[in-house]
Amino acid sequence: xxxxxxxxxxxxxxxxxxxxxxxxxxxxxxxxxxxxxxxxxxxxxxxxxxxxxxxxxxxxxxxxxxxxxxxxxxxxxxxxxxxxxxxxxxxxxxxxxxxxxxxxxxxxxxxxxxxxxxxxxxxxxxxxxxxxxxxxxxxxxxxxxxxxxxxxxxxxxxxxxxxxxxxxxxxxxxxxxxxxxxxxxxxxxxxxxxxxxxxxxxxxxxxxxxxxxxxxxxxxxxxxxxxxxxxxxxxxxxxxxxxxxxxxxxxxxxxxxxxxxxxxxxxxxxxxxxxxxxxxxxxxxxxxxxxxxxxxxxxxxxxxxxxxxxxxxxxxxxxxxxxxxxxxxxxxxxxxxxxxxxxxxxxxxxxxxxxxxxxxxxxxxxxxxxxxxxxxxxxxxxxxxxxxxxxxxxxxxxxxxxxxxxxxxxxxxxxxxxxxxxxxxxxxxxxxxxxxxxxxxxxxxxxxxxxxxxxxxxxxxxxxxxx
Numbered sequence: 001x002x003x004x005x006x007x008x009x010x011x012x013x014x015x016x017x018x019x020x021x022x023x024x025x026x027x028x029x030x031x032x033x034x035x036x037x038x039x040x041x042x043x044x045x046x047x048x049x050x051x052x053x054x055x056x057x058x059x060x061x062x063x064x065x066x067x068x069x070x071x072x073x074x075x076x077x078x079x080x081x082x083x084x085x086x087x088x089x090x091x092x093x094x095x096x097x098x099x100x101x102x103x104x105x106x107x108x109x110x111x112x113x114x115x116x117x118x119x120x121x122x123x124x125x126x127x128x129x130x131x132x133x134x135x136x137x138x139x140x141x142x143x144x145x146x147x148x149x150x151x152x153x154x155x156x157x158x159x160x161x162x163x164x165x166x167x168x169x170x171x172x173x174x175x176x177x178x179x180x181x182x183x184x185x186x187x188x189x190x191x192x193x194x195x196x197x198x199x200x201x202x203x204x205x206x207x208x209x210x211x212x213x214x215x216x217x218x219x220x221x222x223x224x225x226x227x228x229x230x231x232x233x234x235x236x237x238x239x240x241x242x243x244x245x246x247x248x249x250x251x252x253x254x255x256x257x258x259x260x261x262x263x264x265x266x267x268x269x270x271x272x273x274x275x276x277x278x279x280x281x282x283x284x285x286x287x288x289x290x291x292x293x294x295x296x297x298x299x300x301x302x303x304x305x306x307x308x309x310x311x312x313x314x315x316x317x318x319x320x321x322x323x324x325x326x327x328x329x330x331x332x333x334x335x336x337x338x339x340x341x342x343x344x345x346x347x348x349x350x351x352x353x354x355x356x357x358x359x360x361x362x363x364x365x366x367x368x369x370x371x372x373x374x375x376x377x378x379x380x381x382x383x384x385x386x387x388x389x390x391x392x393x394x395x396x397x398x399x400x401x402x403x404x405x406x407x408x409x410x411x412x413x414x415x416x417x418x419x420x421x422x423x424x425x426x427x428x429x430x431x432x433x434x435x436x437x438x439x440x441x442x443x444x445x446x447x448x449x450x451x452x453x454x455x456x457x458x459x460x461x462x463x464x465x466x467x
Contacts, residue, residue: 181288
């Protein structure tokens with residue numbers, strides 16, 4: 001077989017892939033390439049083998065932040081640059097990247113293809129994918145550079161070497177905007193717990209990255225007329241839900257750690273408690289930065305449960321974070337309210353929400369819960385395979401939610417797991433970043449290609465079910 005024929009067959013295979021399948025394949029390809037590059041001597045020390053590189057590359061592409069290495073010590077400056085590039089690829093939206101690349105391998109620009117690619121970007125309508133991606137990239141570049149400048153002049157100004165300060169500012173700005181949680185120091189941002197500039201910049205970047213492209217674009221388009229309620233329902237819902245989660249998370253952590261006698265909170269002043277609770281409630285929703293030692297000794301069980309809830313909810317659609325998304329929570333709450341009121345329609349802010357959206361929200365939540373429980377079950381079994389430390393179920397469940405929701409919070413479990421347990425986290429990070437429904441859709445389409453091509457619309461009789 002000649003080289004040209006092999007290339008032709010490869011291109012033909014790619015053209016037959018659906019959008020979900022193409023997204024999965026491209027994500028796996030990026031992880032594979034990132035693993036090979038990070039494992040080379042130019043990127044890492046002798047301590048980093050293929051396994052450590054695989055775990056790190058997966059965590060970077062999925063913008064999780066869980067790590068089994070010390071980024072500042074085990075990676076060279078070139079390796080840290082590669083890691084930052086992987087964060088940008090994953091954080092700007094793995095789905096956006098694959099949609100943009102698909103234009104080069106999928107022939108034709110039919111309306112249906114454009115609609116499918118638009119859905120992958122979490123953008124409704126038939127706007128150009130290239131223009132949308134350029135807008136996403138430009139917005140990210142401006143915000144990341146602004147954050148890096150502020151960190152350089154006012155945040156990390158105690159770093160004596162200017163080159164190190166520039167790189168620390170840029171790397172942490174990239175990591176924060178992409179909700180990744182990777183840092184150059186082993187203690188994350190604990191050294192800067194009382195530095196309000198560092199805390200403020202990281203918080204702003206986390207929130208802006210987690211809101212999603214559609215929200216930031218809508219806010220910018222209506223920047224001169226926000227009071228006249230020209231914002232879309234999606235934008236208003238995301239902003240309200242985000243604000244409510246931040247407020248409830250901050251107050252909740254203050255209460256749980258005060259009543260539960262959290263070890264860390266009991267030893268600091270009230271204003272430091274407030275800043276820490278505010279920072280952690282925001283970081284818990286898929287960012288992963290910590291400014292305190294995160295462990296079962298420093299946090300009460302109720303506080304860890306609250307963090308798990310925030311992690312599971314996550315950021316907003318089209319953002320750089322994971323979780324089931326804020327709009328999913330809003331749709332479920334609205335459906336519950338309609339059920340309690342005896343209403344047949346789900347209404348939010350005087351707008352009727354379609355049954356398809358509600359069913360999708362239910363599917364995402366149930367599928368995510370089942371997958372997290374499966375992860376926790378698999379992780380508990382890993383302790384029986386030898387080489388793994390025994391952990392409490394709370395520690396294992398916390399780590400599984402952290403991986404699936406692409407948060408990166410670690411209570412000291414990840415590095416002590418054996419390879420089987422760490423592989424459970426690798427799979428969880430990948431599935432959580434892609435989305436459980438997209439992955440199941442890719443598998444279903446692969447197994448039922450012929451059935452989908454000959455699908456006929458069939459109606460079935462209705463029957464009531466008692467629940």
